[in-house]
Amino acid sequence: MLIKRPNDIVPSEITAKSLYDRRRQFLAGALALGATAGIGALGLSMPRMARAGAKLSNLHKSALSTTGEDVTPLKDATTYNNYYEFGTGKEDPGENSGKLRVRPWTVSIEGEVKKPRVIDLEEFLKLAPLEERVYRMRCVEGWSMVIPYVGYAFSEVIKRAEPTGKAKFVEFVSLADPEQMPGVKMPILDWPYVEGLRMDEAMHPLAILCVGMYGETLPNPNGAPVRVITPWKYGFKHGKSIIKIRFVEQQPKTTWQLANPNEYGFYSNVNPEVDHPRWSQGRERRIGELGKRRTLMFNGYGDQVAQMYTGMDLRKFF
């Protein structure tokens, strides 16, 4: 007969709860200390599982998808990100975005529109049929991915907002809550993060309001729950965790442009001919590949978007 003895040692007696709760910081601290001494360097941070999103059903495969390219593994797409609201390291968003509350979520449509209103995320998800759009994503830093985004043409949002004749640009304001986003406590960038598009760019069929990727709702490190994607532009143009969409007359002052006007312009179209002042934009490393490949003009979407920029000096309007 098996008699189960009551466990007379409460776990908290072995490890104080306060210490247990701080175990990650404790481990990180110990690791940092060890690394400094050159002995803890063998320590490994635990590989984190990508947070599973909710499945999005009834996805239409979009004809505007990029074809013939291998899709980047989901794990890479969720653990190698630039999302400074969660820290400036590439792994920071994956590690620090767990506290982001993506429900309830509302987006305020405001500015030069006939129908300003606050839209709930649930409504956003049903505004138009969700499509899967496979796009290349080129980061200004010289690496790229291929990601199956989920969303619909951003023009669907514009149509419903009924912009006035004064609306020349769209501005996207991201959430900047230091409670949920540790990186916002640092004065690295001018918070909140602001991005923007010219009206014709925002109306372009390739520009999407994105609510998911890989068939699921957007993971937190990728800008949950709602963002905008313009695949012919560098990744930093794709505003994440958007809380405001403003229709404005003047060209928005975008965050990276304010941070360093010599290096980041308003347009930021992918352009292998115009180098970043500190590195070449001629080639890129596709995540998962060893060698580098040539960067394509407008990230390979030139046939669709080039006509929006005819007559513009792209060296000046970089």
Place this chain on the structure above:
Amino acid sequence: MPWLTALRRLKPEHVAKIKAVLFIALLIPLTRLGWLALHHGLGANPIEYITRSTGWWVLSLLLMTLLVTPLRRLSGLNWLLRLRRMLGLYAFFYACLHFGIYIWLDQFFDWQGILKDIAKRPFVTVGFTAFVCLIPLAATSTNAMVRKLGAARWQKLHRLIYAIAILGVVHFWWLAKKDITEPLIFAALLGILLFARGVFSARKAAAAQPAAARSQTV
């Protein structure tokens, strides 16, 4: 402090042991990278990871090399000097890895692209300059070379390390997109180490002067 006295009187065989331990310890960063590479632990962009990691160790080792003299002066632990050459050579070793990764894995021996990078991109220019300057220091690190050059000339040549460390920190600083926290920490540490040297040489000069003045009056 009795422990410090004991440390000052460390026997040569103990110093040799410390040296051996340090030699192995400084291989850990490389071993770790190898281990991570075998276990898919280098993240989504492995080449960037190992480039940054080796670069970080070059800077750290340069600072450790520069730390030896101030630490020796403050503590009186003269045997620390016997670790300095190894620290410097390890800095060169990790710099070779760093540069090699750039040439091979980052640029794939695209010499035209590499030359363009060195000429056009200030952060590559300073990094490359620092690397080139390290070569003569590594080449003249043997006892035979010290004898051949003579202590004074050798010392003069090896003052290049100050410039190398500064260029290295600038290299790190200029490549940062926006967050310069880490380069700032390296810059601050380097500033302290160079300042300490300034204080030592000023003291030395001050100590030498009265002696010189005295000898003149006699």
